[in-house]
Amino acid sequence: GEDVEQSLFLSVREGDSSVINCTYTDSSSTYLYWYKQEPGAGLQLLTYIFSNMDMKQDQRLTVLLNKKDKHLSLRIADTQTGDSAIYFCAEKDTDKLIFGTGTRLQVFP
Amino acid sequence: DTGVSQDPRHKITKRGQNVTFRCDPISEHNRLYWYRQTLGQGPEFLTYFQNEAQLEKSRLLSDRFSAERPKGSFSTLEIQRTEQGDSAMYLCASSLDGESTEAFFGQGTRLTVV
Numbered sequence: 001g002e003d004v005e006q007s008l009f010l011s012v013r014e015g016d017s018s019v020i021n022c023t024y025t026d027s028s029s030t031y032l033y034w035y036k037q038e039p040g041a042g043l044q045l046l047t048y049i050f051s052n053m054d055m056k057q058d059q060r061l062t063v064l065l066n067k068k069d070k071h072l073s074l075r076i077a078d079t080q081t082g083d084s085a086i087y088f089c090a091e092k093d094t095d096k097l098i099f100g101t102g103t104r105l106q107v108f109p
Numbered sequence: 110d111t112g113v114s115q116d117p118r119h120k121i122t123k124r125g126q127n128v129t130f131r132c133d134p135i136s137e138h139n140r141l142y143w144y145r146q147t148l149g150q151g152p153e154f155l156t157y158f159q160n161e162a163q164l165e166k167s168r169l170l171s172d173r174f175s176a177e178r179p180k181g182s183f184s185t186l187e188i189q190r191t192e193q194g195d196s197a198m199y200l201c202a203s204s205l206d207g208e209s210t211e212a213f214f215g216q217g218t219r220l221t222v223v
Contacts, residue, residue, distance in 0.1 A: 004151070031210055035214075040219075041217075042113075042214040042215050042216040042217050043152070043200065043202075043214040045213070045214075048210055048211070088151050088152075090151075095140075095157060095164070095165065096142065096154040096157060096165070097142075097144075097152075097212065098154070100151050101150055101151050102150075
């Protein structure tokens with residue numbers, strides 16, 4: 001079945017770049033997503049990429065997709081303390097989303 | 110309309126009791142999804158509706174769970190005879206249709222079964 005994997009934890013200094021990685025298994029996924037979840041809250045869609053793209057940039061966010069290796073990454077430039085949260089990648093499987101286990105990003109001053 | 114809303118935000122119940130959660134999607138969205146998220150995990154798909162029709166149910170949705178969307182607007186998720194393993198965050202999401210790129214999530218209902 002489909003499986004999405006992420007590293008569990010990332011710690012970065014404020015102002016540095018953060019790179020969160022994700023691998024997925026379903027090569028037929030049309031869209032891949034990054035969601036952000038703050039403590040006790042729902043999920044906020046950050047960005048998404050269509051599977052025929054290699055890269056998408058949106059302000060401080062850069063998404064890279066390596067379809068051959070089924071690898072997705074999210075780069076956050078100039079990471080701020082407000083970026084501290086759990087980040088989930090997700091792939092679209094027909095009509096539903098398959099989520100990874102999430103990467104907890106901690107930003108320290 | 111400010112987004113997907115869920116009620117209640119928190120629910121504590123005794124084992125064996127029934128609970129019902131409500132989700133109000135974004136008004137023009139015809140797709141509505143239910144997910145469950147346990148501590149330290151990503152959300153897992155439970156079921157979804159297109160208008161009032163329930164089109165898919167996950168194997169996670171045991172016989173004790175039932176979801177409805179009677180008029181194609183709000184939806185309810187009922188859990189009968191709750192068990193401690195049902196403790197989780199229950200998330201609702203909506204989207205415009207199956208081809209939509211974006212699903213918008215509510216704040217979730219956190220269920221604690223004691």
